[in-house]
Amino acid sequence: xTLHQNHSPTMMDKISSSLHGSLxxxxxxxxxxxxxxxxxxxxxxxxxxxxxAGFKTTGWNYSQNAVICTVEHKTENxxxxxxxxxxxxxxxxxxxxxxxxxxxTTSPKESSACREMNETDFVKALxxxxxxxxxxxxxxNFLGDNGDSFSxxxxxLTFSANECxxxxxxxxxxxxxxxxxxxxxxxxxxxxxxxxxxxxxxxHTVHPLAGQGVNLGFGDAFALSRxxxxxxAVGTDIGxxxxxxxxEAKRKQENMVMMAILDGFxxxxxxxFGPLNVLRAAALHGAxxxxxxxxxxxxxxxxx
Numbered sequence: 001x002t003l004h005q006n007h008s009p010t011m012m013d014k015i016s017s018s019l020h021g022s023l024x025x026x027x028x029x030x031x032x033x034x035x036x037x038x039x040x041x042x043x044x045x046x047x048x049x050x051x052x053a054g055f056k057t058t059g060w061n062y063s064q065n066a067v068i069c070t071v072e073h074k075t076e077n078x079x080x081x082x083x084x085x086x087x088x089x090x091x092x093x094x095x096x097x098x099x100x101x102x103x104x105t106t107s108p109k110e111s112s113a114c115r116e117m118n119e120t121d122f123v124k125a126l127x128x129x130x131x132x133x134x135x136x137x138x139x140x141n142f143l144g145d146n147g148d149s150f151s152x153x154x155x156x157l158t159f160s161a162n163e164c165x166x167x168x169x170x171x172x173x174x175x176x177x178x179x180x181x182x183x184x185x186x187x188x189x190x191x192x193x194x195x196x197x198x199x200x201x202x203x204h205t206v207h208p209l210a211g212q213g214v215n216l217g218f219g220d221a222f223a224l225s226r227x228x229x230x231x232x233a234v235g236t237d238i239g240x241x242x243x244x245x246x247x248e249a250k251r252k253q254e255n256m257v258m259m260a261i262l263d264g265f266x267x268x269x270x271x272x273f274g275p276l277n278v279l280r281a282a283a284l285h286g287a288x289x290x291x292x293x294x295x296x297x298x299x300x301x302x303x304x
Contacts, residue, residue, distance in 0.1 A: 015039060015052045015196065024195040024239065038239045039196045040224070042217075047202035050188060055198060059186035059205070062266065064088050065111035066183055066208055067104040070095065070176035071126065073169040080211065081168040083130060089209055090129050092168050099175055102126065103208045111180045119174050126171045183207055185263055191252060192244035199224055204255050207266045216255055223251050 015026055026034040041049030050057070064087075071092075077100045081092040088105030095101055104114065104126075114122060186205040191198045200217035224247050231243045 015049070022237075037195065037237065038228075038244075041196065041198040041202040042200050042221075043202055045184075045186060045201040045205040047198065049196070050198055050202050053193060053196045055191075055193075056189045057186045058189060059184055062183040062185070062207060063107070064105050064183045064207075065108050066181050067102070067106065067111050067114045067178060068181065069102050069174060069178045071100055071102055071123075071171040072173050072175045073098045073100065074172055075169055077169050079168070081130065082210070085129060090126075091208065091211060092130060093211060100171075102171075103211070104129070105183065105208060108182075115178050115180050122178070123171050123173060130171070131167050185259065187256070187259060191248040192241060194241045194244075195239035197224065197244045197247060203251075204259060206259050206262050209262050209265050212258055212262055216258060219254065220251050223247055 015024060023035040023037060024039045026036070026039065028034065039049060039053075041047050041053070043049055076096075076098050077092065077094045080094060082089050085106075087107050087110055090105065091103040093101040093103065104111075106114070114125065117125070184205060185207065188198055188203045191203050199220035201213065203220065204216060206213050206216065227243060227247045227250075228238050231238050231240070236243050
C-alpha cells in the first residue's frame with residue numbers, strides 16, 4: 001500500500017490490532033499510523049497487505065511472460081479479440097474510442113524481443129500476430145458438409161453467430177509504453193482474518209487467458225460489499241472474522257473452479273499434438289455453434 005503525502009510515497013510497514021482489537025492499526029514508514037475497522041488488500045499479485053498480514057499462498061509459475069501495452073486504431077474497436085498462437089494467446093481488449101489494451105502471452109525470450117524492438121517493428125509484429133500470422137484465416141465452411149473431420153457435428157444445429165471469419169482492426173501506433181510480466185498461478189490459502197480481507201489479484205492470480213482475472217476481482221468486490229452491507233444492517237462489526245469468513249466461503253470455491261478451468265486451458269494449449277489439436281477445435285466450435293452452451297459459458301464467465 002502506498003500513501004502520498006507531499007508527493008512522497010509512504011510504505012505500510014506493519015498491520016496490527018489496537019484499542020482492544022476494535023480497529024486495525026497500519027504503521028507507516030514515516031512514523032505515522034492509520035486506523036480502520038477493516039483493511040481490504042486489493043493491491044495486486046504482489047500484495048504488501050497479504051505479506052504483512054501473513055497470508056500464505058499456493059501456486060506455480062508458468063514459463064511464459066505477458067507483454068502489456070495500449071494501442072490505437074484508425075477506427076473504434078468494439079469487440080474483444082483473442083487468438084491462440086504457438087507460444088501463447090494474444091488478446092486485444094477495447095477501452096473505448098480508438099484505443100485497446102494488448103495482452104500478448106509469449107515465451108520469456110520473445111517477450112524481451114518485443115520490449116526491445118522499435119515501435120514500427122512492434123506494431124508490424126502485433127498486426128501480423130492478430131491477423132495473418134501463424135497460418136491462414138479459418139474458413140467459414142470449416143464445419144461444412146464437404147468431407148472434413150467435423151461435418152457430422154454441424155447437422156441439426158442452430159447457429160448462434162455469423163460464420164464469416166472477421167479480423168480485428170489494425171493497430172496503427174502505440175499509446176503507452178510496453179511492460180513485461182512473468183505469469184503465474186497463485187491462490188491465498190485464506191482470504192480473511194480479523195479486520196483484514198483480500199480481494200482480486202491479492203487473493204488469486206490467474207493466467208490472462210480469456211481475461212477472467214478482472215471478472216474474478218469484480219466478483220470479489222461485489223460479494224464483499226454485499227456481505228458488509230448485510231453486516232451493517234444487523235449491527236455487526238465489519239471487521240469481525242466470522243463476517244469476513246462468509247465472504248471467503250462464498251468466493252473461494254467459485255474462484256477455485258475458474259482457476260482450475262483457466263489452468264486447464266493453459267496446459268491444453270501449451271501442447272502441439274495432432275489429435276489434441278483436433279479435440280480442441282471440436283470443443284471450441286461446439287461452444288460457438290450450440291447456442292444454449294455458448295450462453296451458459298458467457299453467463300458463467302461474466303459472473304466471475
